[in-house]
Amino acid sequence: MNLTIEQAQEVVDQWIKDNGVRYFNELTNMAVLMEEVGEVARIISRKYGEQSFKKSDEKVDLADEFADVLFVLICLANQTGVDLTEAFKRNIEKKTKRDHQRHKNNPKLTDNNKT
8 A cells, every 4th residue: 555644644544443443642652652662662662773572572573663663653643734735845855955965064974984
């Protein structure tokens, strides 16, 4: 299923209406978002960092955890009236204007400085 951001916001809203009874309040969803981000961090620290997996962590799915983060983020956007498509467009324009040369001129990012 290919979705635009707008369609994803609509899918989440319909899912909440059909399955979730109602949105959790914004503060609850903010806490849930932090919890989900923590689960992503846990996987990344074990898969790419120096921590080892615990037996209970062996079957975790990074893609599924990213999707959990996205779902809750979309819930919060829907609840607060944020059009994520427009917000993303504005954000990319801001970053492009502000950073169009910054990263290219960063000696820490050049191939010669890789560790």
